[in-house]
Amino acid sequence: MIRQGAATLCKRHAANQLKVNTGASGALRREMCGLVAAIDDVWGKTSSARSDIAILGKETMNTTSKILHHRGPDGMQVSAGTVGEGETLARWSMGHTRLAIVDPSNRSADMPFNLSFKTKKGDKIIHLAANGEIYNHNLVYKDLVAKEGWNHDRISGSDCEVIAHAFAQWGGPKTAASLDGMFAFVVFEEDVVTGEVKAFAARDPVGIKPLYYGRTKCSNSSDDAAAYVFSSELKALVGHVDPSTVVAIPPGHYWTPEEGLVCYYNPEWLRNDDYAPWEDPNHTVTDDEIREGFTKAVQKRMMSDVDYGFFLSGGVDSCIVSHDLLPLWREERAKLGDDRPIPAYTVGMENSPDLMAARGMVDALGGEKHVEHHIRSFTPDEVFDLVPKIIYHMETYEAELIRSAIPNWLLAERAAQDVKMVLTGEGADEIFAGYLYFQDAENPRQLQNELRRIYGMLGNVNLHRTDRMTMAHGLEARVPFLDTEFTRLVMSVDPAKKIVDREAVKSNSRGREKTFLRELFEGPNSNGSSIPRPILWRAKAMQCEGVGEDWVSILQRRVSSLVSDAEMAEAHITYPINTPQTKEELYYRRIYDENFHGMEHVVKLWEGGGRAMGAEWKSDMYTREGLANVDLLSHALQEGKGKAA
Template identity: 25%
Template sequence: MCGLLGVLTAGAQGKQFVSAIEKALPCMRHRGPDEAGSWHDEHAVFGFNRLSIIDLEHSHQPLRWGPEGEPDRYAMTFNGEIYNYIELREELSALGYTFNTSGDGEPIVVGFHHWGAHVVEHLRGMFGIAIWDTKEQRLFLARDQFGIKPLYYATTSAGTAFSSEKKCILEMAEHLGLGLELDRRAIEHYVDLQYVPEPESLHAEIRRLESGCFAFVSPGGKVEQTRYFRPQFRAQKVPAGQEQDLFNRIARALEDSVEKHMRADVTVGSFLSGGIDSTAIATLAKRHNPDLLTFTTGFEREGYSEVDVAAESAAAIGVEHIVKIVSPEEYANAIPKIMWYLDDPVADPSLVPLYFVAQEARKHVKVVLSGEGADELFGGYTIYKEPLSLAPFEMIPSPLRKGLRQLSKVLPEGMKGKSLLERGSMTMEERYYGNARSFNFAQMQRVIPWAKREWDHREVTAPIYAQSGHMDPVARMQHLDLFTWMRGDILVKADKINMAHSLELRVPFLDKVVFEVAESIPHDLKIANNTTKYALRKAMEQIVPPHVLHRKKLGFPVPMRHWLAGDELYGWAQDTISASGTDEIFDKKAVMEMLVEHRQGVSDHSRRLWTVLAFMVWHGIFVEKRIDPGIEQRDYPVYL
């Protein structure tokens, strides 16, 4: 787990960018405080911050490798971990290749030489990769299947910059001739979805290589990406009486994934909430580390903590458990730092407790496992039960359904049945755009009057839905979430917030072998007996403690509704709105009115308010440069 940064110049100007790389690299020293390195030739400049996890004494980056007769042909930097690196090295050694290290990086570049871009299909892990082929004069960029690790890029007349963090590219803007204009389309998408969807960023000239994609770039050329991972959710019918075979396959795949994810030359711990996902991971991890440490977080307010259940789970599986309780004051004080680490805002209040539990975990371990991805792969969100409740509407002729929609619009807000009627009269493409639903269009226009209907969530979701017409309704929702909510929210906070503390987060559910099994589960074994993740729960019956098996999912619940209405955060919110220089983006008077309405109990605006407030803090840091996030790493001396 590390941070990569580089520039492929449009001309033979590599040496001229060395100082720019040296200046920008400390911005992400938190990603790799153990070691730094750089390399350049006439076209390419690579910089790297290393968090040493495997082969601690060797495997330095940027890594040079070449076949016999072509020494040092390739230069590579990569961020992430390859969990099947031992098997890959054995396979490539049998083909006659030699290795100079025992780490997980060298098999990537050797595999690239042997398989070309198809090397990504052989990798089992999380990664952002940059390989410069000095012979072919081509740069190869790639990201893992699910988008666990980030990779930003920007192309100007000076060349193409690429990095694990956007702030490093921003730091080099002057050298690159990079414009810093904000992308209004991306702003509207953020307000609509609570995150900036790939491949966008809030800066118009900086984009992200999409999850499951690779690209080749030549000096002076464009980044042309190719998708190599296309999830299909090919449900396979399970004959009656053979369901247990499927459950056993799930258990074996997850056990194998956890075993591979435990590979490290440092101590590995595990996050532990009150749900089945993290409990399953922690239980399996303990088989490989009897002294496993687990970590959780919560709040003092009743009903907003899983601390007690997590402690019960820790006792049941026999691990030492460490708890961090977060106060409202700590919460508010951490927000500027978190927005700086994120690069673009993510309006998910659970970011803050994650920040503190990661901070606590880093005092004890260097790597943690977590349960992200289980809901998307195995059908864990309650909303996935909606197709069952709305099934009767599917039999109603389209003209009549349109009439029901008009009827739903005239019914009073809060009237029983209004929401069911409204959603039942819509197609899935119209009603479902992921787990984030902050603003409808009318609400959005209240706070950003310039909003355009053609820029709403459907612009993001329509191409994704177009790929899933052959899937069952639950699978279509899962497919959409893989490309929206999971990679836009879940995995962004998993990467950025843990790396803020130089803590590597590993996610065994998001493993290609686990996905191959999850992809085959029929919908009636995902949602069954009025429960979600049915097949996973059955697979884990002999693994997780009984009190967790059928417990409702909570995650890291945050009392945001109460805090914004009460003294804990109301004053902070007022001050944030008043001081913000976002007058050309938001109608600040309307935002302040929403805050007052929320305090008075007129309407629960907490999710919408948090979306706007997070953006305002981000804008104060990156655009106005009015807010100092107080990041010590920014003061580190250049050390290359």
């Protein structure tokens, strides 16, 4: 494990609960929600000065949790109490907003969970607030019973409850490593006999779900932090913590006050620069293994008892998701005696590359009989006024990310009218070399290194957008391409298979970016449907490009007109950290600063202002302002545009 930071331990007392707007009592549910948690720092130097600290008590936690109502509009609950005695006396509180993904039942309990367990290591009380989906929750619980002799029944159908059981038996690091899913959680554990208290927070391996923490200040000290406060989003930390102390827990890390941040997910393909299993003649990964691995990843993410659908951008990634999902959906529905079509959602300007490709894919899947296609078309004028709201929810000023977040906001808003969960094609580019600048990679090793680099940024960029834009509308998004086992499999393939031919990019033909992935899904699915050739071989388009070839330039002209030359000249003075380099960047930064002043260090930017700029090779495919030649995006399904593949 990789460690960053240090400190010691504490003690315990009692807990009580405050329920607020819980909705239906006792919901058998899986949740995609928001959390806030706080605990006094009894591990630091400030115990004697703690009596006047304004920690987030029940009423404050109630108000603060409401800020995250959009993440969980189905209900909210707050728990609070004290732990320890004497100089180690500490207060704690947790708030949780719930998005229910399974129908109500009288068996369940609402989070935060406050559960008591008798274990071989002593009697424990676990206080848990979690955000996410644990796909292997039943397997984890079965392992506890079969291998550990665990004899505590689950009180609910919540997949997140198993975190509390595992934590009581295994502790935090093993629990985090055992979970298969997307998650962020905070645990305060009390040992009833010894009074020892543990604080623990963790984020999933890829960074699909967010988690931040910051520290409050003692009123009589400018140096010592008084409490730790955790939140799913920055906005719930504003006003409660010193902005300079805010940290985004990195993907695949856990945190404790003793150790600081520790990396628990560090697979060999990601950690080892010399990783090359393909050089071993006994190492084989067949196409069938990869296809089967992806089908399993999709099927795993169908875990739901509410209506769901999928985002269909018309790009090859989302089309592959639909290619595998539709037969599984029909099989699932047949068991229920339900033959309704699956909902699909597309956003784009009229005749845009994405919109027209998505229509073609729906036709290939059988049309309205099998797919209920919802299109959110838009014009630039209708979205400019949304930009400040989108930046508030995005909590970033990274320009490349905001450009794509704007149409993503409209897409999520439309889907949330019908469903609570969607599957998306996010992440394929980071494991199959999908971006156009990969055409300039000089050799397979460079390509593999670049995949590792951009995979490591996913939690700050693509997945940040996916979480924020969906959760802003009470919608959950799942990403089968980023299943950790599927990723391990794909990253063990010889990267020579992912090398891009620049001439093939120009001609929309075999050998272009993601050829390896495209060829894997060239054939029909189990229903006999195939991805149409113009779609299968269309150019990679980031969402901000695919929704309309001229969308980015229109956006940039508009927002740049709102920034003066004088403001631009003083940008390095106004914003000394991550100084904006263009008027577009300064406009976004100004809005971010109005909402999250002092937290500019939390935002992780691409080196050089864009994804392609940090590669080991040089490429002119992208500039700081985006794709240099948007004509590459046109395809045969657009009216009056494109070449057939």
